Amino acid sequence: MVPSGIHDDRKAQDVESKQYAIPTAERMRALGEQVARRMRGGEVILLSGPLGAGKTTFAQGFGAGLGIDEPIVSPTFTIARELNGTFADGRPARLIHVDAYRLGGTDYAPGQDSVDRLLDELESLGLDEELEDVDEHAVVLMEWGEQMAAALADERLDITLTRPVGTGHVRRTDRELTSDGMRYATLTAVGGRWDGFLGAFDFA
Template sequence: MSITIQVPTSDAMHALGRKVAATMRGGEVILLSGPLGAGKTTFAQGFGQGLNIHEPIVSPTFTIARELNGQFADGTPAHLIHVDAYRLGSNNYAPGQASIDRLLDELESIGLDEELEDPDQHTIILMEWGEQMAAALADERLEIHIDRPNNTSTTDSDEPSADGERIVTITPVGARYEHYNLNEPHNA
């Protein structure tokens, strides 16, 4: 069952990221989606804070993946792999098996295919822009979609801003997340 939350500010988006991070224990795959300027990186920054990561969390668009170390709420080591899949599969991507094979080849070339299929007990994969990829590789995942209602998505100049309400929908997928609760640690 999906959870829908109204998030009015970027500070509230950081807080939501911290709250979701507090429910993680390792081995999770999280798919973060939404249009440009929706707040995916803002959520990721809060998520990193929730894992006690002290390095800056920035969009890994040009590096594709960044690996960061922190701690879970119980003090055990946490390893975050923050992936931006925007450019993966971008060459004539179309739904279908050939496209998925091409995507898998790209993931394998950067060493992420096995991590997505079976993250180790201390690793969390947080993937932005990976809707097609995560669905093909991770049968069990937490999908977080961030949307901006039309009336709050832009400033007077029609440019996306950090301000304005977002609607966040968290959808657990697979048996691992069957009883996911945003207010309790996730027991895998």
């Protein structure tokens, strides 16, 4: 594990972060699964990183951690999918899996800034209320979340995946094309809801 630290942001809220080295797709899935098993309902997870960083692989592990039987695939063409599963304590869980890559485009109306445009698009998709007040039986997992942070609620778990240039190789398994090679996953807890989450989280 890469050393973790505390980042102090006095302008907003205290932010706690941990970073993990993730060498394989299997480990990325395992990280997603362990995070999901800590969910209790009402959480917003923002998942960001470049293409090939492992976002979909993490999401697959996250779905497994919520006991979701359906395949977890990138929701790029539907923007949002809802999947039913189970929290670790046995309560029904609803995963709202969102791909925000195509939201917040550049063709704004006169005088409209990017945040206003983003909020308008979220409202048109019925996602604005989901993000402002997540149902106690639901968890929102939003890919490409870095584009959304300014427009979202103050309480969230940011997960940023990075992949050093020139690392990794592509191999085909029986089920899918995977790309192994070192990645880093930085988990950043923002807001009071997440107090103590990372302190108790130990990805082994």
